[in-house]
Amino acid sequence: MLSAAAAAVAVVLLTAIFTAKLALDYWLRLNTDSGNKRLPPGSFGWPIVGETLLYFRALRGGKPESFIAERMDKYDGRVFKTRMFGHPTAVFCGTAGNKFLFGNENKLVRLWWPPSVHKLFGRCISTVAQPAEAKRMRKILSSFLDPDALIKYTKTMDLVTIHHIKSLWQGKDKVTVYPITKLYTFELACRLFLSLQDSQLISKLSAQFNVFLKGVINIPLDFPGTRFHRSMRAADAIRKDLRGILSQRKLALEEKTASPSQDLLSHLLITSDEDGRFLTESEIVNNILLLLFASHDTSCSLITLVIKYLAELPQVYDQVLAEQMEIANSKSGELLEWEDVQKMKFTWHVVSEVTRLTPPVPSGFREAIVDFNYEGYTIPKGWKLLWSTASTHSDPSLFPRASEFDASRFEGMGPIPFSYVPFGGGPRMCAGKEYARLEILVFMHNIVKKFKWELLFPDEKIVYDPMATPAEGLPIRLSPRDSQNLYEK
Numbered sequence: 351m352l353s354a355a356a357a358a359v360a361v362v363l364l365t366a367i368f369t370a371k372l373a374l375d376y377w378l379r380l381n382t383d384s385g386n387k388r389l390p391p392g393s394f395g396w397p398i399v400g401e402t403l404l405y406f407r408a409l410r411g412g413k414p415e416s417f418i419a420e421r422m423d424k425y426d427g428r429v430f431k432t433r434m435f436g437h438p439t440a441v442f443c444g445t446a447g448n449k450f451l452f453g454n455e456n457k458l459v460r461l462w463w464p465p466s467v468h469k470l471f472g473r474c475i476s477t478v479a480q481p482a483e484a485k486r487m488r489k490i491l492s493s494f495l496d497p498d499a500l501i502k503y504t505k506t507m508d509l510v511t512i513h514h515i516k517s518l519w520q521g522k523d524k525v526t527v528y529p530i531t532k533l534y535t536f537e538l539a540c541r542l543f544l545s546l547q548d549s550q551l552i553s554k555l556s557a558q559f560n561v562f563l564k565g566v567i568n569i570p571l572d573f574p575g576t577r578f579h580r581s582m583r584a585a586d587a588i589r590k591d592l593r594g595i596l597s598q599r600k601l602a603l604e605e606k607t608a609s610p611s612q613d614l615l616s617h618l619l620i621t622s623d624e625d626g627r628f629l630t631e632s633e634i635v636n637n638i639l640l641l642l643f644a645s646h647d648t649s650c651s652l653i654t655l656v657i658k659y660l661a662e663l664p665q666v667y668d669q670v671l672a673e674q675m676e677i678a679n680s681k682s683g684e685l686l687e688w689e690d691v692q693k694m695k696f697t698w699h700v701v702s703e704v705t706r707l708t709p710p711v712p713s714g715f716r717e718a719i720v721d722f723n724y725e726g727y728t729i730p731k732g733w734k735l736l737w738s739t740a741s742t743h744s745d746p747s748l749f750p751r752a753s754e755f756d757a758s759r760f761e762g763m764g765p766i767p768f769s770y771v772p773f774g775g776g777p778r779m780c781a782g783k784e785y786a787r788l789e790i791l792v793f794m795h796n797i798v799k800k801f802k803w804e805l806l807f808p809d810e811k812i813v814y815d816p817m818a819t820p821a822e823g824l825p826i827r828l829s830p831r832d833s834q835n836l837y838e839k
């Protein structure tokens with residue numbers, strides 16, 4: 351009896367030792383120069399957290415490129431190692447780094463997001479492990495977000511914008527741009543994705559999203575009091591509402607009181623892949639959660655930044671206004687059409703230059719799926735790989751006088767390939783780039799036609815939390831441009 355117990359204890363002990371040895375070998379393989387591998391130079395920083403907090407500090411200080419530039423100078427300007435979110439990470443620098451990562455998706459690398467993203471969003475386009483699954487979801491979503499599909503939403507975007515400006519800007523001499531623009535981009539997404547018009551429900555969802563957002567790029571400590579915990583609770587509440595909306599829509603589609611093409615929700619419910627497979631209900635809810643997040647926080651950040659730069663650069667504002675008035679004068683008060691938006695070339699160059707100087711999304715991740723060599727260094731399988739928008743955008747060898755605003759950089763062929771990457775690149779490039787372009791241009795058309803503005807805090811700081819955001823929300827003083835026929839379309 352005793353010897354049986356002793357044998358059992360011995361087996362447990364041996365198993366524990368064997369497992370610990372395997373874990374240690376794996377950790378050493380990931381974290382040290384082993385064998386004849388030559389890892390990129392750099393520092394892993396503190397155990398587990400590594401240099402995550404230093405990177406966060408650069409983000410919150412509004413200078414994500416400073417973290418990278420310091421280490422490029424110190425170690426190697428092509429690639430260096432660090433540790434982020436508990437993982438050994440190689441930071442790929444410059445156009446060559448961007449090209450390498452974007453060009454090797456599913457060959458040497460694949461998309462990676464920190465664990466907080468997986469926990470919050472569940473199974474959706476950005477978190478599914480299998481490339482084929484991601485491709486399938488992306489195809490279904492893209493058929494709603496591609497230019498061909500967006501053409502029919504231009505008028506609705508214009509209508510929602512006019513309504514927003516009338517209700518939240520008209521008659522005010524001061525507004526705080528970031529929070530009200532956030533309501534605008536959220537309301538627009540709710541309208542186009544879910545056909546929601548109930549302002550109470552939209553406000554409730556919007557408040558939940560503001561809590562949710564703060565945990566997305568964070569350390570996933572899920573206990574009361576943490577940002578991540580609050581974010582998880584908000585995600586649960588949003589999902590509950592989305593499930594309710596989905597059930598009502600299914601019924602309405604069956605009863606033919608809703609249209610199969612009225613919005614993203616109907617589109618996802620009725621669209622199957624090439625093999626006739628539909629998304630499950632939880633995949634639909636998770637993807638809508640992702641799209642609501644991806645669409646409104648990014649665009650709101652960019653619109654706010656454009657307002658900031660136009661206040662600082664009155665001659666650029668005048669040129670944008672001239673272009674928009676020419677379009678407005680060519681119409682007799684009808685809503686904007688897709689063709690009108692294609693004429694907003696100078697305005698788009700201005701938006702692009704703002705995006706270069708202050709990219710709303712500062713960086714993104716990939717993961718090595720095999721050991722590979724890059725610039726003479728070994729990048730081990732499992733390492734996380736960071737690319738940085740802010741870093742190439744501020745490189746003076748790619749953008750002469752990089753800190754100066756110059757919209758003409760986008761004329762003709764524009765910046766050289768892989769130097770301007772605000773929407774990422776390769777097969778995982780932002781799926782909503784065209785939607786964002788349309789939304790921002792429609793907004794700029796309507797806002798410059800009605801107002802001029804000046805900054806109430808001229809040197810307001812921009813912080814990344816996680817998107818580029820003015821520290822005080824960008825309060826401005828508004829002056830109506832033309833008090834006659836001001837709010838007529």
Ligand code: HEM
Nearest residue numbers: 476644645648649711714773774775778779780781782786
């Ligand atoms: C100014 C606005 C926006 C910026 C700067 C932006 C930026 C980005 C970036 C940097 C990525 C990661 C790309 C990569 O890793 O290569 C991304 C992914 C994504 N974005 Fe955007 N985005 C914007 C607006 C939007 C909008 C309006 C939508 C939806 C309507 C959207 C939907 C998505 C989706 C679904 C992904 C994930 C794609 C995938 O995993 O395959 N984004 N975006």
